Amino acid sequence: MTQTNEPLLRVDNLTMMYGDRVGCKDVSFELRPGEVLGIVGESGSGKSTLLRSISAQQEPTNGVVEYQTRIDGVRDVYQMSEAQRRLLMRTDWAFVHQNPRDGLRMNVSAGANIGERLMAIGDRHYGNIRSNADSWLGKVEIASERLDDLPSTFSGGMQQRLQIARNLVTSPRLVFMDEPTGGLDVSVQARLLDLLRGLVHDLNLAVIIVTHDLAVARLLSHRLMVMQQGKVIEHGLTDQVLDDPQHPYTQLLVSSILQN
Amino acid sequence: MSEMLHAQNVAKSFTLHTQGSVTIPVFEGVEFALSSGECIALTGESGSGKSTFMRMLYANYTCSKGSIKVFHDGDWLDITTASPHSILEIRKRTLGYVSQFLRVIPRVPTLEIVAEPLVALGTSRETAMDKARDLLTRLRIPERLWQLSPLTFSGGEQQRVNIARGFIADYPIMLLDEPTASLDAQNRATVLELIEEAKSRGAAIAGIFHDHETRDAVCTGSFDVTSYKVGAND
Numbered sequence: 001m002t003q004t005n006e007p008l009l010r011v012d013n014l015t016m017m018y019g020d021r022v023g024c025k026d027v028s029f030e031l032r033p034g035e036v037l038g039i040v041g042e043s044g045s046g047k048s049t050l051l052r053s054i055s056a057q058q059e060p061t062n063g064v065v066e067y068q069t070r071i072d073g074v075r076d077v078y079q080m081s082e083a084q085r086r087l088l089m090r091t092d093w094a095f096v097h098q099n100p101r102d103g104l105r106m107n108v109s110a111g112a113n114i115g116e117r118l119m120a121i122g123d124r125h126y127g128n129i130r131s132n133a134d135s136w137l138g139k140v141e142i143a144s145e146r147l148d149d150l151p152s153t154f155s156g157g158m159q160q161r162l163q164i165a166r167n168l169v170t171s172p173r174l175v176f177m178d179e180p181t182g183g184l185d186v187s188v189q190a191r192l193l194d195l196l197r198g199l200v201h202d203l204n205l206a207v208i209i210v211t212h213d214l215a216v217a218r219l220l221s222h223r224l225m226v227m228q229q230g231k232v233i234e235h236g237l238t239d240q241v242l243d244d245p246q247h248p249y250t251q252l253l254v255s256s257i258l259q260n
Numbered sequence: 261m262s263e264m265l266h267a268q269n270v271a272k273s274f275t276l277h278t279q280g281s282v283t284i285p286v287f288e289g290v291e292f293a294l295s296s297g298e299c300i301a302l303t304g305e306s307g308s309g310k311s312t313f314m315r316m317l318y319a320n321y322t323c324s325k326g327s328i329k330v331f332h333d334g335d336w337l338d339i340t341t342a343s344p345h346s347i348l349e350i351r352k353r354t355l356g357y358v359s360q361f362l363r364v365i366p367r368v369p370t371l372e373i374v375a376e377p378l379v380a381l382g383t384s385r386e387t388a389m390d391k392a393r394d395l396l397t398r399l400r401i402p403e404r405l406w407q408l409s410p411l412t413f414s415g416g417e418q419q420r421v422n423i424a425r426g427f428i429a430d431y432p433i434m435l436l437d438e439p440t441a442s443l444d445a446q447n448r449a450t451v452l453e454l455i456e457e458a459k460s461r462g463a464a465i466a467g468i469f470h471d472h473e474t475r476d477a478v479c480t481g482s483f484d485v486t487s488y489k490v491g492a493n494d
Contacts, residue, residue, distance in 0.1 A: 035345075197365060251278050
């Protein structure tokens with residue numbers, strides 16, 4: 001899983017308030033390179049709020065998010081300049097949205113969607129960009145002949161895989177995923193899970209994945225955090241949390257799964 | 261024979277918050293040790309907690325009290341207090357577990373699933389694949405099935421894929437939960453061979469075996485979990 005014990009990301013006492021209402025409260029954890037952290041909990045439990053606050057999309061009310069940058073060592077994400085933070089977000093970080101339409105540009109070709117992230121970090125050689133985009137289409141199992149097609153002509157599962165290719169082309173080290181298998185039917189989900197697991201392993205990606213699907217959490221994540229009403233109520237080894245849950249809410253969550 | 265695993269004064273109870281917060285005490289004061297070259301049968305009637313105890317040894321279940329120390333990379337680590345990172349490292353390199361259930365991502369070929377633990381240890385893909393082919397052959401899984409997901413296989417075939425995956429890496433400690441249940445005589449004999457081979461390379465093994473023949477054939481000792489059941493000595 002990991003060669004180093006140095007955390008890549010450190011979240012300390014993160015709190016997000018919407019007026020008097022709690023988004024998420026006092027969340028602390030560390031994440032190492034190559035480690036997959038699952039965040040589960042019902043709708044409205046603060047999972048997505050937490051993900052947005054960690055990934056610099058929404059400044060938290062309180063708390064610290066520190067990241068081990070490639071060049072400058074450990075930096076407080078919210079103390080960086082806007083330009084530094086934006087560079088981090090489009091190079092070393094990636095964000096996979098539940099709805100591919102939120103993560104793709106629907107009016108430019110699949111190839112351009114992938115190439116755009118490369119151009120954003122200074123790649124200017126058209127031939128390189130195109131061949132890199134083509135090779136990433138292959139990795140996410142989309143045929144080369146679709147390189148010039150618009151994502152709007154793709155199926156939901158293909159759009160999601162294109163979004164993943166667009167995100168991973170810059171070789172990020174940390175990927176945020178918000179319900180990446182959410183809107184997909186079961187057979188497409190399995191394919192995406194298989195793909196994600198392979199990429200996480202081959203590229204040694206650290207991942208924070210928000211999901212309400214405990215089966216997805218079990219198959220992808222090393223550690224699991226269970227949230228309820230904005231707070232982390234249980235946190236530990238994935239199979240321990242799912243097979244021997246201690247907190248009443250986790251027990252309810254686990255016992256509510258339909259057996260097959 | 262050197263000691264590889266040592267449980268001391270271990271207790272376990274379950275609190276069922278969704279069912280009136282009733283607490284079910286299971287074990288107390290468990291003392292258990294396992295050395296290399298041994299194969300200890302966990303015994304006790306159905307429902308006595310053999311699988312529960314095995315899951316505690318694997319850190320799949322938490323303990324309410326006590327310690328379970330595992331000899332990992334030249335050090336003793338207590339898996340009841342170890343961090344998730346350490347537990348995953350221990351499972352990757354020291355502690356193998358053959359469960360009764362196959363949990364895999366649909367679509368991944370059987371061969372990959374069997375080879376995976378060895379690849380994770382840094383063995384080359386070719387070597388891991390060769391060993392996976394060898395094990396699947398020995399366990400009589402027909403070659404035409406190797407590129408398919410085992411989720412479509414019969415119960416007995418899935419069980420054998422699980423065994424191949426569990427035996428591909430030479431774990432110093434192995435936990436076997438009914439490895440021969442639902443197997444025919446030929447395949448049961450192969451599993452017994454695999455257990456013997458593991459013993460002779462020095463693995464420390466604890467197993468749950470549903471039949472006496474298997475137990476008598478491979479086990480060097482037994483451990484009755486019922487003697488540590490809460491209330492057993494009242």
